[in-house]
Structure formats: C-alpha cells, structure tokens
Amino acid sequence: MNKDIATPVRTKEILKKYGFSFKKSLGQNFLIDTNILKRIVEHANLTEESGAIEIGPGIGALTEQLAKSSKKVAAFEIDQRLLPILSDTLSPYNNVNIIHGDVLKADVKKVIEDEFAGFSDLMVVANLPYYVTTPIILKLLSEDLPIRGIVCMLQKEVADRIAAKPGTKEYGSLSIAIQYYTEAETVMIVPKTVFMPQPNVDSAVIRLTRRVKPIVEVLDEDFLFTVTRACFAQRRKTILNNLTSQMPDGKSKKEHILAALEAAEVDPSRRGETLSIKEFGRLSDALLPNFK
C-alpha cells in the first residue's frame, strides 16, 4: 500500500529529498491533508470511465487521488523542477500524464483530443495557483472544451464573487462571465492550515457545471461581457451613467442607450448589481446595433 503524498510528514520528506523550495510567484501552496483532497475529488463525481484534467499538480497530492478515482489524468505543470519529483511520487500510477507548460498558453483542446480520445466524461479538477485563478477558469470556459465542469480550489473571496447572486455586493462582471457558461456553487470552505506553506487568504472549493445551453442566448458573447464590465465600472453609478461614460462614444450615443434600455425593459436608474444575466443579455442585444 502506497503512503499518501498529502501528509505533512511525507510532503516534507519529498521536498527535502529533492531540495525543493517553493516559488511564491507560481502560487505554490501544496495540500497536505488527504481527507480534504478526497472530498474535493468526491465533488467532481468521477467514475472509472472519467478523464480528469489537472492544472498544477505540484508534487502530485491531488493527482494521486484523481488517478485512483478516474480512468486517466492529464496534468499541466509549469515548473520544470517538479517534473522529476512527479515521476517519482506518481510512479505507482500508470494512468497519469504530466504535460510540462503554462496552461494559459497551452492548446487545451488539442491536448484533450490527444489524451482523451473516446472519453465521454471529462472534468477539470485543480488546486489552482492563486495568482491566475480567473484567467485560467475563463480560458477553460470560453474555449468551448468538451468538459462537464470544473471543481477547483481558489481564494474564498474570488469564489464568493464567482458564485454571487444578483443584489449582493459580490455580484459583478466575473459572476456573469462564469455563470453565463456554468452553474456555480461553493462546495467547501477550506482552512489555511491544510496547505504548505499556508496562504495569506482563506480558500474555498467551487464546482462549475457547464450548462447545456448558455443561460441566455445573445447575438455576441464578447459584447455581452463588454456591456457587463461597463455597467459595473463604478458600482454606485446607475447603468445609464456607466454606459454613457464607459462605452465607446457613449456620451454622444446617450439617446441610443436610453432607447436600448427601454427596448430591453431595464430602468436606466438601476445599478448593475440588480440586473440578472438574462436582463444583461437583453440589454446587450438591444445595444449591439449602435456599437458594432
């Protein structure tokens, strides 16, 4: 029986054996609690037929649990120093492939085609590097990958914004960008003590389940996100004020903006945080002809 990687003693042993020093700039906070890892993996609802894609395997703590719970794991790791460590720690598993590189630059669709041909269920599961959580999630969602969803650890504050509902102070353009593609839920709050080294912020695990169809059909997705960002540019301002000050030539197009708000049945004096994604969708389509 193999010793789990994710215990304080084993992790320290591995780090010492390889003289590994953490790089803060790469968001290296490794998990040292096997129970937490098992619970994360449970939230992904993997089966023996599933494929798992991991971002940032570190020394393999989560990778190991994924290897036990799925048919195959492919993991992107940017830090070359971790490659020999991973081939050692994961040597008991023959269903793991480590891909050296920056996930933000990777052709993930191609990797999926190469690594998971014939798989009908794919999940991304990761303890994300905190300096790039949102770019990674947005990349994975916007590239239209054949994945069921993402279960990932990230800063609690970012998890709160991602899963926020209209009318709350956390609700903003990030909530909309992610909930447009997925149903978002926070499934675990995780204490700092289960990481080595401990991060400065609290952490949470979110589950993002891809919607079969986006929550609202729009004419132009990118324009929807441009409009939502504009409406949240200054949270205390009304939508009308934000749109006229943020959209290109917004001031001279005020009449068009007012007409679009009326067509979308959105009161110009409301604030962005009160609008549902469906309302943003209607507004985006009504504004589009004036800005394209």
Ligand code: SAM
């Ligand atoms: N999965 C391990 C665990 O839970 O213990 C390590 C998680 S640690 C928070 C994040 C990992 O992501 C590190 O191994 C780091 O080197 C890697 N990483 C950072 N930026 C990356 C990037 N752009 N692409 C791929 N991996 C990255």
